[in-house]
Amino acid sequence: MKARPFVIIACAAALSAGNAWAAPPSVEACGGAKINHGEGYRDGRVVSRMMENRIEDFLQKADALPGAGIAIVKGDRAVYVRGFGFRNLALCEKATSQTRFYLKSTTKSFLAAAAAILQEEGAIELDAPISDYLPDLRFPDGLRPEQTSLRAHLTHTQPYFDAGLNYRTAFAGNLTEEDFVDHVNEFSKSKDIKFRYSNFGPIMAARAISAKTGMSWRELIREKIFAPAGMTDSFTSMTQAENGPMAQGYLGGFNAEYEPELTKTESQMHAAGGSVSTPADLARWVIISLSDGVIDGEQVLPKRAIEQTKARQVQIDWDILGYKRFAHGLGVYSADYEGDVLMHHFGGETHLSYMPEHGYGVIVLTNELNVGVHVTHALASTIYDMLLGKKDISARIENRLSEIAEREAKGAGRLEQYLAQVRKNAPDAPPVYAAADLVGDYVDPRLGEMSVIAEGDDIKIIFGAISGSLEYLGGDSYLAEIGLWNTMPPQVFVFRPDGEGRLVLDWGGRIFVRQD
Numbered sequence: 001m002k003a004r005p006f007v008i009i010a011c012a013a014a015l016s017a018g019n020a021w022a023a024p025p026s027v028e029a030c031g032g033a034k035i036n037h038g039e040g041y042r043d044g045r046v047v048s049r050m051m052e053n054r055i056e057d058f059l060q061k062a063d064a065l066p067g068a069g070i071a072i073v074k075g076d077r078a079v080y081v082r083g084f085g086f087r088n089l090a091l092c093e094k095a096t097s098q099t100r101f102y103l104k105s106t107t108k109s110f111l112a113a114a115a116a117i118l119q120e121e122g123a124i125e126l127d128a129p130i131s132d133y134l135p136d137l138r139f140p141d142g143l144r145p146e147q148t149s150l151r152a153h154l155t156h157t158q159p160y161f162d163a164g165l166n167y168r169t170a171f172a173g174n175l176t177e178e179d180f181v182d183h184v185n186e187f188s189k190s191k192d193i194k195f196r197y198s199n200f201g202p203i204m205a206a207r208a209i210s211a212k213t214g215m216s217w218r219e220l221i222r223e224k225i226f227a228p229a230g231m232t233d234s235f236t237s238m239t240q241a242e243n244g245p246m247a248q249g250y251l252g253g254f255n256a257e258y259e260p261e262l263t264k265t266e267s268q269m270h271a272a273g274g275s276v277s278t279p280a281d282l283a284r285w286v287i288i289s290l291s292d293g294v295i296d297g298e299q300v301l302p303k304r305a306i307e308q309t310k311a312r313q314v315q316i317d318w319d320i321l322g323y324k325r326f327a328h329g330l331g332v333y334s335a336d337y338e339g340d341v342l343m344h345h346f347g348g349e350t351h352l353s354y355m356p357e358h359g360y361g362v363i364v365l366t367n368e369l370n371v372g373v374h375v376t377h378a379l380a381s382t383i384y385d386m387l388l389g390k391k392d393i394s395a396r397i398e399n400r401l402s403e404i405a406e407r408e409a410k411g412a413g414r415l416e417q418y419l420a421q422v423r424k425n426a427p428d429a430p431p432v433y434a435a436a437d438l439v440g441d442y443v444d445p446r447l448g449e450m451s452v453i454a455e456g457d458d459i460k461i462i463f464g465a466i467s468g469s470l471e472y473l474g475g476d477s478y479l480a481e482i483g484l485w486n487t488m489p490p491q492v493f494v495f496r497p498d499g500e501g502r503l504v505l506d507w508g509g510r511i512f513v514r515q516d
Contacts, residue, residue: 104347112331172464173267206271286361427475442512
């Protein structure tokens with residue numbers, strides 16, 4: 001089973017061709033996955049033809065991506081920018097250096113840099129209490145907002161957390177920014193003061209900055225980062241990004257058929273995961289990061305602001321994808337990669353990083369929204385290995401390809417075991433409620449509204465911008481995919497009366513009451 005997010009708004013803006021959502025042809029039917037020459041740029045003094053051949057060979061052997069965008073930076077210039085494979089399989093449109101990819105959590109690095117710039121301009125104070133900007137905000141269990149800074153939210157060290165807000169902004173997309181503070185006041189929980197990565201801190205920081213400056217997070221990133229950096233093909237609006245060469249999202253890979261997948265709706269774009277960019281534009285961002293705000297011989301962003309993003313503000317200990325993260329700044333991690341410092345912020349399958357001591361930077365993007373994460377970061381490490389002249393490249397490549405295949409096989413195996421257990425545990429009894437009797441709107445105060453609708457002979461569950469068909473399990477239990485890009489397995493939903501005789505939808509203990 002694959003997650004199939006439901007689109008309430010029309011999809012026509014995303015793809016002009018009506019057949020783009022039909023079952024896609026294979027990569028081979030479009031001519032085969034390969035580096036797309038004839039566009040982009042390769043500086044042979046830094047990136048040899050052999051290096052490019054190894055990149056292409058890695059991607060082809062991984063056999064997990066319909067398309068990818070790759071950029072390599074050396075110092076103050078991009079030395080390689082190319083597309084690989086296809087941004088749209090239904091139309092056989094190639095991925096290029098100008099193809100637009102959704103960046104997921106890499107957005108956090110832009111938001112934090114914009115906040116540092118506002119501090120340099122005197123518009124905000126990062127170490128001011130968040131209550132200076134959100135005076136109506138209340139913390140749980142006696143915690144005081146005036147004792148927690150705006151900076152703490154950007155460094156993921158705020159002492160409270162609202163899982164509902166975190167979920168609703170990124171997945172369901174059913175909570176407006178105007179309601180954030182009220183939601184947090186009612187549902188947040190106290191937490192230890194330590195690094196705890198999530199979308200929540202940056203989202204609340206963005207809300208506070210917006211209240212202070214009158215600029216939305218979208219405007220903030222566009223005006224303080226994208227515009228001065230010359231990132232003309234970068235966006236904080238999915239609608240605007242799709243009005244051009246946007247990469248069609250897919251689920252599949254590893255010898256599986258690629259199924260077209262909606263990447264995001266406008267309602268699911270948020271301050272911690274709401275940007276789109278191209279390999280060429282992200283190369284400019286890496287150059288600016290390496291040079292503390294300088295590009296094309298001009299200081300386009302304040303030096304101290306860029307320095308502050310990289311400053312090691314929180315000590316951490318987090319091994320991920322072969323990188324040992326040891327500190328976090330403002331939207332930028334510091335990690336050890338085999339003795340070299342790697343500055344970065346990833347967004348799922350989006351890899352953006354640079355090595356300040358060597359002046360190298362690498363960007364690898366893909367439109368495979370799930371298993372692509374295994375490939376992009378492994379390829380980026382391989383590119384660094386080649387740039388640094390490591391001797392055992394062939395062995396490293398083979399080891400990484402084996403690890404990628406093994407991880408995916410384990411993931412598929414775990415899903416099969418989970419589904420088998422769910423079906424084994426299903427009630428062995430007839431339903432109390434006919435399917436037609438389940439139709440209606442159900443509300444949980446923390447997570448919002450779910451709707452159950454009839455669609456022909458089927459019933460579906462709609463949760464904001466995502467949905468899934470309800471598969472009957474037994475009794476009044478159903479199975480539905482309401483994840484995003486296979487980020488969680490199919491979920492069990494049980495319909496039952498509550499203590500007051502009302503019909504409720506029970507989603508793993510999350511109770512949605514039908515509205516009569």
